[in-house]
Amino acid sequence: MAHRPARDLLTGPVASITLALVVVITVGLFSVGPRFLSASNISIIGQFLAIPILVGTCAGFALLAGVVDLSIGSMVGVSAAIFGTLLINGWDVLPAAAATLVVCLAFGGLNAIAIVGFGADAIAATLGMLTALRGITYVVVEHWGVSGSLMAFHPGLFTFMNLSLWSLPLIFILVLLVAAVATLVVIKTRIGRHLKAAGGDERAASRAGISVPRVRTTALLISAFGAGLAGIIFVGQIGAVSRLTGFGLEFQVYAALMIGGYSILRGGVGNPAGGALGFLVIAGATNILDLNAINPYYVNIVIGLLLLAAVWLDRLRGGDSYE
Amino acid sequence: MNHLSLRALALSAPLALGIAIASTGSGMAQDTFKVGMAVGGMECCEWMKSQGDVARALAAQRGWDYYELSNKGDAPTALKNAGLFIQEDVDVVIQFNGQPSVNPALAQRFGSAGVPVITYDIAEEGMYFVGIDNLAAGLAGGEALGQIVKEKWNCEPDLVISAEGAGAGIVNTWRTGGMRDGLKRVCPDIPEEKWVSFESVGQATVGLPAARDLLAAHPNAKRMAVVGLNDGGVLAAINAAEQLGRADEIIGWGQDGAFITGPNVNPHLAGSVFYFLEGYAVYAFRDVIDHIASGNPPPVKHDAGDPASRVQPCPVSAEQAQNVPGLQERVAMLLEAPAGTTAYDLFCPNK
Numbered sequence: 001m002a003h004r005p006a007r008d009l010l011t012g013p014v015a016s017i018t019l020a021l022v023v024v025i026t027v028g029l030f031s032v033g034p035r036f037l038s039a040s041n042i043s044i045i046g047q048f049l050a051i052p053i054l055v056g057t058c059a060g061f062a063l064l065a066g067v068v069d070l071s072i073g074s075m076v077g078v079s080a081a082i083f084g085t086l087l088i089n090g091w092d093v094l095p096a097a098a099a100t101l102v103v104c105l106a107f108g109g110l111n112a113i114a115i116v117g118f119g120a121d122a123i124a125a126t127l128g129m130l131t132a133l134r135g136i137t138y139v140v141v142e143h144w145g146v147s148g149s150l151m152a153f154h155p156g157l158f159t160f161m162n163l164s165l166w167s168l169p170l171i172f173i174l175v176l177l178v179a180a181v182a183t184l185v186v187i188k189t190r191i192g193r194h195l196k197a198a199g200g201d202e203r204a205a206s207r208a209g210i211s212v213p214r215v216r217t218t219a220l221l222i223s224a225f226g227a228g229l230a231g232i233i234f235v236g237q238i239g240a241v242s243r244l245t246g247f248g249l250e251f252q253v254y255a256a257l258m259i260g261g262y263s264i265l266r267g268g269v270g271n272p273a274g275g276a277l278g279f280l281v282i283a284g285a286t287n288i289l290d291l292n293a294i295n296p297y298y299v300n301i302v303i304g305l306l307l308l309a310a311v312w313l314d315r316l317r318g319g320d321s322y323e
Numbered sequence: 324m325n326h327l328s329l330r331a332l333a334l335s336a337p338l339a340l341g342i343a344i345a346s347t348g349s350g351m352a353q354d355t356f357k358v359g360m361a362v363g364g365m366e367c368c369e370w371m372k373s374q375g376d377v378a379r380a381l382a383a384q385r386g387w388d389y390y391e392l393s394n395k396g397d398a399p400t401a402l403k404n405a406g407l408f409i410q411e412d413v414d415v416v417i418q419f420n421g422q423p424s425v426n427p428a429l430a431q432r433f434g435s436a437g438v439p440v441i442t443y444d445i446a447e448e449g450m451y452f453v454g455i456d457n458l459a460a461g462l463a464g465g466e467a468l469g470q471i472v473k474e475k476w477n478c479e480p481d482l483v484i485s486a487e488g489a490g491a492g493i494v495n496t497w498r499t500g501g502m503r504d505g506l507k508r509v510c511p512d513i514p515e516e517k518w519v520s521f522e523s524v525g526q527a528t529v530g531l532p533a534a535r536d537l538l539a540a541h542p543n544a545k546r547m548a549v550v551g552l553n554d555g556g557v558l559a560a561i562n563a564a565e566q567l568g569r570a571d572e573i574i575g576w577g578q579d580g581a582f583i584t585g586p587n588v589n590p591h592l593a594g595s596v597f598y599f600l601e602g603y604a605v606y607a608f609r610d611v612i613d614h615i616a617s618g619n620p621p622p623v624k625h626d627a628g629d630p631a632s633r634v635q636p637c638p639v640s641a642e643q644a645q646n647v648p649g650l651q652e653r654v655a656m657l658l659e660a661p662a663g664t665t666a667y668d669l670f671c672p673n674k
Binding site for chain 1: 389390391392393397398399400402403404406407410411422423424425427428489490491492493495522524
């Protein structure tokens with residue numbers, strides 16, 4: 001495809017979401033005023049977005065490799081449940097976190113065995129994992145918790161989650177750094193090219209000497225790792241786990257990723273910067289409604305319209321042919 | 324594309340790091356008393372929206388500002404909303420939070436900001452409790468259902484199904500467990516193996532698959548009694564029985580009264596316990612917020628057993644409920660009633 005900067009600016013997969021964010025900021029400044037971009041307001045948004053952006057950044061690797069991982073939401077739940085259980089049983093934070101991540105990687109490995117090893121459909125396999133993990137979360141919280149909640153408040157972790165740097169939540173800055181590094185990996189390294197090749201055209205990638213199974217396995221493990229880490233952050237922020245932790249998070253994450261330029265059905269499309277911007281656009285739009293005290297029931301309409309706009313832009317840029 | 328991506332990152336970084344950190348002003352300065360309301364926001368339940376509507380109207384009657392957000396039944400969203408309430412300088416917050424696991428974090432955040440919080444139905448230390456006596460409501464509903472089970476089946480049902488709503492935490496324990504205990508008071512000899520449970524999430528549609536599975540696992544059960552967290556959960560079991568053609572002998576008794584009024588009440592829902600959830604704000608304003616606004620905040624009573632304001636439960640049969648107006652009509656009548664009049668005063672047929 002010829003390089004046409006003006007067209008790319010309007011229809012490129014990341015540039016378009018950047019423009020959307022500029023529009024959201026402009027609308028926010030006009031309708032809310034300067035406090036829309038105040039440190040206080042960005043901190044509120046940032047604390048809330050830390051988990052979804054982390055999960056989305058890592059799940060995006062699986063999407064790029066051509067496999068959708070529906071188990072991410074329940075992986076956050078099971079991670080939080082395991083981590084919380086270990087904390088209340090006297091484990092220190094770091095060993096508990098390490099053990100939790102190992103368990104989550106094992107679940108990610110099971111996803112990989114089913115999808116890559118046995119050729120199972122990714123949606124079916126990870127839907128099965130979603131269901132199983134939800135059950136495990138339920139059982140763990142039921143056993144170790146009281147009345148459906150597992151109280152696992154850890155003062156040190158809570159303090160860490162609320163640390164600020166340059167008036168912004170440290171955890172938000174760290175997650176943005178992860179997204180930035182992931183973006184560089186995807187667009188600048190051979191690993192990223194292999195990911196996109198494996199997701200974009202499996203046969204062509206194989207003929208080019210790329211091990212598609214290895215790429216997809218790695219991507220699924222990264223997806224599980226991100227969700228596992230998010231579960232640990234969840235316990236740090238909330239100090240408790242319920243049996244419904246992570247319930248429906250996968251929809252929130254994939255909606256933002258699609259708005260940010262990823263495709264659920266086509267691999268090789270999108271990059272982590274676009275995904276992170278997708279989260280910021282949704283959070284910014286929601287925040288405008290919140291600060292204007294507009295009926296909160298309208299929020300879903302806005303998200304739905306943004307998704308439709310994303311689909312329209314996807315068509316505008318030519319879908320498969322663009323990539 | 325690579326250049327575009329890097330450009331996008333470059334554009335997003337200043338945003339994330341605060342293009343306007345210099346403009347650190349938080350909420351606008353304001354003199355008018357401001358009430359914040361965090362509605363439950365779950366799509367199942369019209370009464371959650373009505374709770375906000377009544378609070379908004381009562382604030383407007385007093386000439387106060389009102390700021391409403393939705394918790395969406397989600398713990399992180401509830402925590403985010405707490406930050407927004409504090410930023411927007413509300414003087415008091417009312418919340419209905421269906422995810423009680425986040426309540427300690429909310430109490431910590433509001434407490435450090437000095438914002439008093441009224442919590443509906445789910446108690447938390449440091450927050451004013453306004454709500455029903457959940458255990459009493461559960462026991463009352465269970466006893467009412469027990470009388471029917473005794474009359475119809477001589478206390479010998481094939482199954483007693485509990486429609487749990489685990490996310491509600493201790494409230495589920497009190498209500499659903501209380502209904503079981505109430506039923507046992509009337510029918511103490513129902514064997515242990517007859518008592519079964521499923522997770523209804525408190526919603527008729529969401530709980531339907533689990534209810535179907537439970538019924539499929541007990542193919543020979545005919546006489547079935549259903550208790551649960553709320554009307555929605557109980558209806559999940561009744562609807563499942565209807566779908567499987569096994570609704571001839573299923574009887575449910577709900578909690579909260581959400582689905583016991585109007586023209587389309589399920590005939591197998593024998594009754595419910597009205598809380599008149601839409602009208603809780605009358606109690607909150609009358610017993611707590613008006614005092615805070617006048618500079619005389621009452622002592623914080625967080626215990627459901629000794630609440631800041633107690634909502635009376637109102638057990639009703641389906642027949643009695645036919646004379647109770649529907650939700651929207653109740654809201655309209657409540658707002659036209661003299662100040663301090665509760666929905667219980669206006670609508671409960673068993674006062």
